[in-house]
Amino acid sequence: MEKKKQKSEFAKLPKEDKFLLVCGYVILGLFLVAIILPVIYIILASFVDPITLQNSGLTFDFSKWTLTAYERVMSNSQIWVGFKNALFYSIAFTAISTVITLLAAYPMSRTDFKGRGFFNLLFVITMYFGGGLIPTYLLISDLGMLNTIWAILIPGAFSVWNMIVARTYYMGIPKDLQEAAEIDGASEMVYFFQILLPVCMPIIATIAMWQFVGMWNSYFDAMIYLNDSAKQPLQLVLRSILIQNQPEPGMVSDMQSTAARAQLAELLKYATIIISSLPLMIMYPFFQKYFDSGIMAGAVKG
Amino acid sequence: MNKVSNAGTVGKAKGGKLHEFLLYVKQHWQLYVFFILPAFVLTIVFRYIPMGGVLIAFMEDNPIRGILGSEWVGMEHFNRFLSSPDFLRYLANTLKLSIFGLLWGFPAPILLAFLLNRILSKSIKQKIQLVLYMPNFISVIVLCGIVRILLSPTGMINQLLGTQYNFMTMPSAFRTIYIASGIWQGAGWASIIYTAALSNASKELQEAAIIDGANIIQQIKAVEWPAIKDTVLIQFIMSVGNIMSVGFEKAYALQTDLNLNASEIISTYVYKKGLLDGDYGFSTAVGLFNTVINVILLISMNTIVKKLNDGKGV
Numbered sequence: 001m002e003k004k005k006q007k008s009e010f011a012k013l014p015k016e017d018k019f020l021l022v023c024g025y026v027i028l029g030l031f032l033v034a035i036i037l038p039v040i041y042i043i044l045a046s047f048v049d050p051i052t053l054q055n056s057g058l059t060f061d062f063s064k065w066t067l068t069a070y071e072r073v074m075s076n077s078q079i080w081v082g083f084k085n086a087l088f089y090s091i092a093f094t095a096i097s098t099v100i101t102l103l104a105a106y107p108m109s110r111t112d113f114k115g116r117g118f119f120n121l122l123f124v125i126t127m128y129f130g131g132g133l134i135p136t137y138l139l140i141s142d143l144g145m146l147n148t149i150w151a152i153l154i155p156g157a158f159s160v161w162n163m164i165v166a167r168t169y170y171m172g173i174p175k176d177l178q179e180a181a182e183i184d185g186a187s188e189m190v191y192f193f194q195i196l197l198p199v200c201m202p203i204i205a206t207i208a209m210w211q212f213v214g215m216w217n218s219y220f221d222a223m224i225y226l227n228d229s230a231k232q233p234l235q236l237v238l239r240s241i242l243i244q245n246q247p248e249p250g251m252v253s254d255m256q257s258t259a260a261r262a263q264l265a266e267l268l269k270y271a272t273i274i275i276s277s278l279p280l281m282i283m284y285p286f287f288q289k290y291f292d293s294g295i296m297a298g299a300v301k302g
Numbered sequence: 303m304n305k306v307s308n309a310g311t312v313g314k315a316k317g318g319k320l321h322e323f324l325l326y327v328k329q330h331w332q333l334y335v336f337f338i339l340p341a342f343v344l345t346i347v348f349r350y351i352p353m354g355g356v357l358i359a360f361m362e363d364n365p366i367r368g369i370l371g372s373e374w375v376g377m378e379h380f381n382r383f384l385s386s387p388d389f390l391r392y393l394a395n396t397l398k399l400s401i402f403g404l405l406w407g408f409p410a411p412i413l414l415a416f417l418l419n420r421i422l423s424k425s426i427k428q429k430i431q432l433v434l435y436m437p438n439f440i441s442v443i444v445l446c447g448i449v450r451i452l453l454s455p456t457g458m459i460n461q462l463l464g465t466q467y468n469f470m471t472m473p474s475a476f477r478t479i480y481i482a483s484g485i486w487q488g489a490g491w492a493s494i495i496y497t498a499a500l501s502n503a504s505k506e507l508q509e510a511a512i513i514d515g516a517n518i519i520q521q522i523k524a525v526e527w528p529a530i531k532d533t534v535l536i537q538f539i540m541s542v543g544n545i546m547s548v549g550f551e552k553a554y555a556l557q558t559d560l561n562l563n564a565s566e567i568i569s570t571y572v573y574k575k576g577l578l579d580g581d582y583g584f585s586t587a588v589g590l591f592n593t594v595i596n597v598i599l600l601i602s603m604n605t606i607v608k609k610l611n612d613g614k615g616v
Contacts, residue, residue, distance in 0.1 A: 014517055016517060016518075016519075017517050017518045020518050020519070021420060021518070024416075024417045024420055025417075025420075027413070027417060028414070028417045028418075028421075028430070031414070031434075031489075032430065032433055032434070034486065035433055035434070035436065035437060035486065035490070036433065038448060038452055038458065039436075041452070041458050042448060042451065045451075053456075054456050057456075057458075057461045100340045100341055100344065101341070103336070103337045103338070103340065103341070104337060104338050104340070104341035104342075106333070106337050107333040107334075107337045107338050108338075110333070112326075113330075113333060114323055114326045114327070115334075119338060119342070122342075122345060123341070123345060126345060126349040126350075128543065128596070128597060128600060129353070129593060129597060130349060130352065130353065130593065131349075131351075131352025131353045131354070131355045131356050132352070132356065132572070132586060132589030132590060132592075132593060133569075133572055133573060133576055133577070133585070133586075133589055134355075134358070134572075134576045134577075134582050134585050134586045134589065135351075135352035135353070135354075135355025135356055135358065135586060136348070136352040136355070137576070137577065138355060138358075138582070139347075139348070139351055139352050139355060154344070154348070155344075155348040156348075157344055158340070158341040158344040158345060163341070187332065188330065188332040188333060188336075188337070189332060189336070192337075213439060216441070217439075217440075217441035217442065217443075218441075218442075218551070219441075219442070219443055219551065220550060220551050224573075224577055235441055235442075235443045238441070238443045238444060238447065239443050239555070241447075242443060242444065242446070242447030242450070243443065243446060243447060243450070243555050266451075266454075269447060269451055270451065272447075273444050273447055273448060273451075276441075276444060277439075277440055277441075277444055280439045280440075281436070281439065284435070284436070284439045285432060288428075288431075288432065288435070
């Protein structure tokens with residue numbers, strides 16, 4: 001029914017509008033295809049026998065399909081160590097940084113908070129100006145945090161940007177709530193934890209999601225601060241397989257020739273990409289409802 | 303507690319302001335001690351102390367004697383960097399990567415938002431958005447892994463073209479790869495903010511425009527553009543402010559020994575000089591140079607916008 005109505009509306013449009021609309025839909029369609037096509041290619045290629053893939057590309061001759069790559073990647077312990085570390089770092093970082101950021105945003109959201117301007121300047125400056133790589137590295141080193149998880153979890157735990165987002169959200173909560181709480185004699189703590197936070201769940205979920213995804217997907221801090229392979233998060237394991245062409249030793253070492261090893265290493269990349277991206281790809285549609293609210297809260301202040 | 307109230311009494315005698323402040327702190331001490339202290343400490347320790355650490359940019363660092371035992375060398379590191387033949391190349395690589403990236407990458411999400419706004423069916427729109435946002439959740443490493451696979455001599459792109467180019471070793475291809483993959487990954491996600499701003503456009507105004515016989519171009523001019531103009535402006539200034547901080551993670555993951563001519567940017571150079579070669583003072587000087595240019599760009603951009611925008615800066 002609705003479709004019919006749209007169709008007739010489309011017919012009523014002037015010619016140039018029709019042309020523009022069709023062009024627009026084509027551009028959008030092309031962009032969607034450009035996103036989906038590589039993904040489908042990699043999914044399919046991950047099942048194809050490496051020699052066939054290298055010589056003739058994708059094939060739908062299922063006799064040439066194999067699960068070898070998945071078996072080899074999944075039976076490698078370093079991948080699982082990476083998964084386990086990444087999960088641990090991401091959860092711990094999300095917890096620590098979300099708490100610190102939400103706490104700091106509260107005084108910053110109160111117009112009566114004395115010192116607000118001072119703290120605001122102090123925080124905002126760090127968004128544009130910093131000591132840079134080496135001074136930060138030397139500090140972490142002096143603090144004895146090198147090669148410990150604290151180097152990953154603590155230095156970036158307070159996010160000024162997320163604090164601004166949370167503050168903007170708090171400021172949208174009606175003042176009556178706070179006044180009523182004060183009249184009832186509730187302390188700052190009681191008001192914050194029992195009244196304010198429960199009505200801020202959407203923004204808390206958004207910030208937590210950003211922090212989790214950000215930590216899960218990053219590799220720089222781990223690359224410079226951790227050198228113990230037992231502590232490496234997934235992205236560093238992926239880096240050696242996908243970027244440095246150095247598959248984990250156990251994955252290819254049983255192959256006889258160098259050429260066969262190289263071919264297998266190529267195929268392993270496809271399966272590695274699929275296996276490592278699957279968790280977030282499955283989870284992310286569940287977060288979709290939070291995207292807009294979070295972005296909007298950040299946009300208001302700008 | 304006692305101390306605070308004593309100070310309060312003294313303040314009263316001296317003048318109202320200090321007293322008022324101390325009284326406020328006494329009443330609301332939780333705001334300072336519990337809420338803001340952790341963020342304050344982290345900011346001072348991990349953001350401001352390293353700012354002091356940039357002093358080693360002016361020193362010949364001596365790892366044994368530490369910062370205090372190192373010798374001052376003034377602007378020597380800067381002179382060495384600015385007079386090296388590589389300096390202009392790294393600066394140009396950095397600027398080209400971010401400016402061309404901005405030129406192509408900035409309009410893309412705006413265009414997507416306009417297109418999405420023309421999709422009337424809510425459920426179709428949501429499904430399209432789900433696909434558009436998906437690449438944002440792929441990590442930099444996996445993205446670069448995908449790029450390397452697709453562009454390898456036997457990869458998908460070469461199979462489609464019927465060629466055997468090794469794109470990853472071609473300096474001339476690096477920027478295109480970097481920027482196109484950036485749009486592939488980020489344009490959909492970046493369009494959210496514009497889609498949100500467009501949804502605030504007055505529906506009545508748009509309907510009135512349609513009844514008046516406005517065509518799509520006129521509707522965009524009169525209704526949709528005004529609704530997102532401010533957002534576009536803010537986003538643009540922030541992007542310009544980030545011109546010199548073009549991402550290390552992706553550039554480094556897309557580098558090969560053969561495309562360094564185009565792919566070596568200041569941040570990757572800082573990393574290699576500093577952490578791989580251990581040339582701390584020099585590396586810090588290069589990083590500081592980068593930051594200073596960035597700050598100058600940001601301030602001048604903000605001033606220009608203030609002038610254009612009737613004194614409203616960001």
